[in-house]
Amino acid sequence: MDQAENIIEVRNLKIDFHTYAGEVKAIRDVSFDLRKGETLAIVGESGSGKSVTTRSLMGLLAPNAEIKGGSIMFHGEDIIKKSEKDMQHIRGKDIAMIFQDPMTSLDPTMRIGMQIAEPLMKHKGLKKKEAIAQALEMLKLVGITDPEGRINDYPYQFSGGMRQRIVIAIALVCYPEVLIADEPTTALDVTIQAQILDLMKDLQNRINTSIIFITHDLGVVAGMADRVAVMYAGKIVEYGTVDEIFFNPQHPYTWGLLNSMPTLDTASGSLSAIPGTPPDLLDPPVGDAFAARSDYAMKIDTEQEPPFFKVSDTHYAATWLLHPDAPKVTPPAEIVRRQKKFAAMQKPASPVKPAAAKE
Amino acid sequence: MPDERKKILEVRHLKQYFNVGKRDEVRAVDDVTFDIYEGETFGLVGESGSGKTTAGRSIIHLYEPTSGTIIFDGQDVSKLHGKAQMHAFRRKIQMIFQDPYASLNPRMKVKDIVAEGIDIHGLAKDDADRTKQVEDLLETVGLNKDHSSRYPHEFSGGQRQRIGIARALAVEPKFIIADEPISALDVSIQAQVVNLMKELQIKQNLTYLFIAHDLSMVKYISDRIGVMHYGKILEIGPADEVYNHPLHDYTKSLISAVPVPDPEFERNRIQVPYDSSNELADKKRRMVEIAPGHFVRCSEDEVAMYTQRAVDAGLTT
Ligand SMILES: Nc1ncnc2c1ncn2[C@@H]1O[C@H](COP(=O)(O)OP(=O)(O)OP(=O)(O)O)[C@@H](O)[C@H]1O
Ligand SMILES: Nc1ncnc2c1ncn2[C@@H]1O[C@H](COP(=O)(O)OP(=O)(O)OP(=O)(O)O)[C@@H](O)[C@H]1O
Ligand SMILES: [Mg+2]
Ligand SMILES: [Mg+2]
Numbered sequence A: 001m002d003q004a005e006n007i008i009e010v011r012n013l014k015i016d017f018h019t020y021a022g023e024v025k026a027i028r029d030v031s032f033d034l035r036k037g038e039t040l041a042i043v044g045e046s047g048s049g050k051s052v053t054t055r056s057l058m059g060l061l062a063p064n065a066e067i068k069g070g071s072i073m074f075h076g077e078d079i080i081k082k083s084e085k086d087m088q089h090i091r092g093k094d095i096a097m098i099f100q101d102p103m104t105s106l107d108p109t110m111r112i113g114m115q116i117a118e119p120l121m122k123h124k125g126l127k128k129k130e131a132i133a134q135a136l137e138m139l140k141l142v143g144i145t146d147p148e149g150r151i152n153d154y155p156y157q158f159s160g161g162m163r164q165r166i167v168i169a170i171a172l173v174c175y176p177e178v179l180i181a182d183e184p185t186t187a188l189d190v191t192i193q194a195q196i197l198d199l200m201k202d203l204q205n206r207i208n209t210s211i212i213f214i215t216h217d218l219g220v221v222a223g224m225a226d227r228v229a230v231m232y233a234g235k236i237v238e239y240g241t242v243d244e245i246f247f248n249p250q251h252p253y254t255w256g257l258l259n260s261m262p263t264l265d266t267a268s269g270s271l272s273a274i275p276g277t278p279p280d281l282l283d284p285p286v287g288d289a290f291a292a293r294s295d296y297a298m299k300i301d302t303e304q305e306p307p308f309f310k311v312s313d314t315h316y317a318a319t320w321l322l323h324p325d326a327p328k329v330t331p332p333a334e335i336v337r338r339q340k341k342f343a344a345m346q347k348p349a350s351p352v353k354p355a356a357a358k359e
Numbered sequence B: 001m002p003d004e005r006k007k008i009l010e011v012r013h014l015k016q017y018f019n020v021g022k023r024d025e026v027r028a029v030d031d032v033t034f035d036i037y038e039g040e041t042f043g044l045v046g047e048s049g050s051g052k053t054t055a056g057r058s059i060i061h062l063y064e065p066t067s068g069t070i071i072f073d074g075q076d077v078s079k080l081h082g083k084a085q086m087h088a089f090r091r092k093i094q095m096i097f098q099d100p101y102a103s104l105n106p107r108m109k110v111k112d113i114v115a116e117g118i119d120i121h122g123l124a125k126d127d128a129d130r131t132k133q134v135e136d137l138l139e140t141v142g143l144n145k146d147h148s149s150r151y152p153h154e155f156s157g158g159q160r161q162r163i164g165i166a167r168a169l170a171v172e173p174k175f176i177i178a179d180e181p182i183s184a185l186d187v188s189i190q191a192q193v194v195n196l197m198k199e200l201q202i203k204q205n206l207t208y209l210f211i212a213h214d215l216s217m218v219k220y221i222s223d224r225i226g227v228m229h230y231g232k233i234l235e236i237g238p239a240d241e242v243y244n245h246p247l248h249d250y251t252k253s254l255i256s257a258v259p260v261p262d263p264e265f266e267r268n269r270i271q272v273p274y275d276s277s278n279e280l281a282d283k284k285r286r287m288v289e290i291a292p293g294h295f296v297r298c299s300e301d302e303v304a305m306y307t308q309r310a311v312d313a314g315l316t317t
Helices: A050-057 A084-090 A112-124 A128-141 A160-172 A190-207 A218-224 A242-247 A252-259 A333-346 B052-059 B082-092 B110-114 B116-120 B127-140 B157-169 B187-204 B215-221 B239-244 B249-256 B263-267 B300-312
Strands: A006-019 A022-035 A039-044 A065-074 A095-098 A178-182 A210-214 A227-232 A235-241 A309-312 A315-317 B007-018 B026-037 B041-046 B067-072 B093-096 B175-179 B207-211 B224-229 B232-238 B286-291 B294-298
Touching (some): A006 A050, A022 A039, A022 A050, A022 A210, A050 A095, A178 A190, A190 A210, A190 A218, A210 A218, A218 B263, B041 B052, B041 B215, B052 B207, B110 B127, B110 B157, B157 B187
Parallel strands (some): A039 A210, A178 A210
Antiparallel strands (some): A309 A315, B007 B026, B232 B294
């Protein structure tokens, strides 16, 4: 794979939240790159810091947040050092975000057509009439039926899924360079989801937008991502190409994640949930934060934080299991199955087998 | 077999229209008929705007139905009167909401949110008992007790949804309408919550109406599935059958769009398009039992075609 230019470079980002209970150490030394035209998926436990990380790229952290260190370089400038006024020029124009929760990103008192038209008027200097005309096009693109009839409706008049399509229309209307999509399709049914994902891919191909895609749906990740970063307790624990993460995962948390999906033929009986609860970020554990919930934890996991070990040029994982002195372990059966598939895929001589039927 | 089991919910020709008679009339639920048996999980799937949430809200009597009847536990829901009857009904049936942001009062502490039902229905002996119940519930849903003095805004989306589940469980209901209860959760917690819901179902003989669009999870948790489209249920049947041998074209299309956590599969995905013109053609249709326990909404002249599909799939002879 030839290395595309980096649009965003995040280095050693640390973010705390001040709360009555103490300092929540939400982001604990996160570094990653976003390349031009790629889709980077961020997956991970609820509360692991996916939304906070990406909100920081927009300069949109809660008032009780404090950036304790690190940098976010965008076009050679550090976003962290920018004023709110500068960020207002970037936000919605160069970097747009689709938020996890559609209701708070829509203005309940404003007609949806105006809400879609607004960024065009603000950033591109379009007149109201032109902006509304483009808003109508956008409504069609995101699949709202009878867009002419609904352009003057208010958000409450739409179902959860339709509201999210409106949010997507607002985010895409300026053709941003970077699109951050935080659970953009969680509220949608699979048919509309497939449409929206195609729409995002299409836009990406046309204007080479870079996308950061946050989702819990590993099926969506498999279909959308070029690369995947896995977060746990405020850190990235593994990253690699989509094939490397799905077929050759190395961190026990990534194993647990892939193993807890019901496959289409999972019979009754219980799913392989990851036991326990995520660590309290008021007082994050020493070492590998996942150790307390991992069947594969070693003594060193509770003493020392694992560095990133290189698996390939594009694949790194922060687990002591990759240390040359670590004992060999056998991952869960589902992971072994995936790794076998990976090994087969590595042999370029044998033709790629058609995907197995879904039943 | 289902027929010998007790029906806890009977929905008959339910219609729930909004803005009736106005230009913007919405037929959110339009002639829906189905039963739910005690102790089972009935999954309701279908595209956005198909009326799933509205159906749930009608059942819990947040709306007065436009027409049709809803019988819950032998009682006609629209004939409940008086505070006491309503109170008892509200304790038996609980709803877990789709939007974990809008459904939690931002000014209440987590412990008071979870204890809402405990307080309304007087289920705690004293303060210590209330605290204990709340802490147990938080633990049940995978949170810990030091979360109880915090406010909703301090939690991530997934954590908030777990608070909503704890609140619903607090009054020990018989029937839970779970509206997209896990779509905001990451998969490992989804598995925990689904396992938890299954466990609670057996222990407390709970019945679920599980609304979701994640079909692989719906298939996994549900005994039976109903597929909704444009306010109507098009197909109802055992979960495995509906998933592996869908009879209606809409269901086929829906299932072909399910994302699979395998990049290789995704690169080769073939999606089946759906043409709704036939469904929308103005024909008289009703739910017909095409194979045992497997219903399709169809007109008299479509029965033979669906029966043939069921025979080909080995569902009936
Ligand atoms: N305003 C805030 N005050 C205090 N803590 C916060 C605040 N916002 C977020 N946090 C904490 O920061 C951590 C990261 O939260 P974040 O919303 O980024 O999680 P997430 O990975 O997006 O989770 P989810 O998948 O549930 O959306 C969590 O532990 C959360 O409780
Ligand atoms: N209070 C209301 N007033 C007018 N129309 C409404 C109201 N509530 C819902 N609707 C409309 O009824 C239809 C069904 O909405 P509903 O929320 O039941 O869909 P849903 O299947 O739950 O969709 P989603 O998967 O997006 O949550 C939609 O067209 C919606 O716009
Ligand atoms: Mg989030
Ligand atoms: Mg809904």
